[in-house]
Amino acid sequence: MAWDTGRAFNEGTAVGKMAATLGPSGWWQRWRRRLSARNGSRMLLLLLLLGSGQGPRQVGAGQTFEYLKREHSLSKPYQGVGTGSSSLWNLMGNAMVMTQYIRLTPDMQSKQGALWNRVPCFLRDWELQVHFKIHGQGKKNLHGDGLAIWYTKDRMQPGPVFGNMDKFVGLGVFVDTYPNEEKQQERVFPYISAMVNNGSLSYDHERDGRPTELGGCTAIVRNLHYDTFLVIRYVKRHLTIMMDIDGKHEWRDCIEVPGVRLPRGYYFGTSSITGDLSDNHDVISLKLFELTVERTPEEEKLHRDVFLPSVDNMKLPEVTAPLPPLSGLALFLIVFFSLVFSVFAIVIGIILYNKWQEQSRKRFY
Structure with missing residues (x-):
């Protein structure tokens, strides 16, 4: 100095x-x-x-600051993981807590495991940093199947898509370690890809998710002797995925997609699955940062909340969008007027019934 x-x-x-x-x-x-x-x-x-541990840190050259959100983060010694009501993270399937990592699946056939955050995320702009490790005894193309990182509406739903449900609603980022499609010539595995789903699409395993992917890149991440990281950044409806897998402590671009619309209030999680082939799939840490970004008045109007995931310039099959949740006052008014209408209908019914009885007695006499 x-x-x-x-x-x-x-x-x-x-x-x-x-x-x-x-x-x-x-x-x-x-x-x-x-x-x-x-x-x-x-x-x-x-x-x-x-x-x-919550102080702001400037990111990049612009006016962007990040704040670590502990309720959505996980690191050693993994005290917030368990099945109790006070736990922030839940395990599912064959996932196990170890001293240095959380193992989603061991290097054994037909295993499935997941780790899910219990707290829904209502952040507008965020960045998720994932420290992971994939390793095993399998040789070239004799290992599988990979792991996924999720930001979805539903949590703790086991299924065939890297251990999670098919036709999910939200964002999935896949680290696919085994090529299922025959004559795979255009890409080298392991391969990172991303998918946004509104609940209408199925992940195509036979084609390694190609029909629905937003983009991808090769990522040689197996059996490395140094740390491997993945970062998912969502800012101003702009999705960016980068990786640090070369031991150089530098982020390298992988996927960049503008016009991605993700609702707030979804859950973060990660999952893995093995079949006839297997690997150890370990998660060392998950760190979520809230990003504070300046917006112009025009951007504020454009970036309003959405209720179904979508991507601009990408046609997704239409599904019925859920109605926005009712406020307390609206719910009270609906119940109140429903009761008033019910009482009014009962009174009218009693009056009509009494008149009918009087007319019946007059006819009898």
């Missing part, structure tokens, strides 16, 4: 004046107390920032 000569000169002058006024012993005591107070204030501020 460069030395500030002007500041040094001013502070030296101040010390000289104090020495002349207070004498050889008094000036040093006063200056030492001043330095101690200043250093103590700085140390207290540093401890507060480190202890909170």
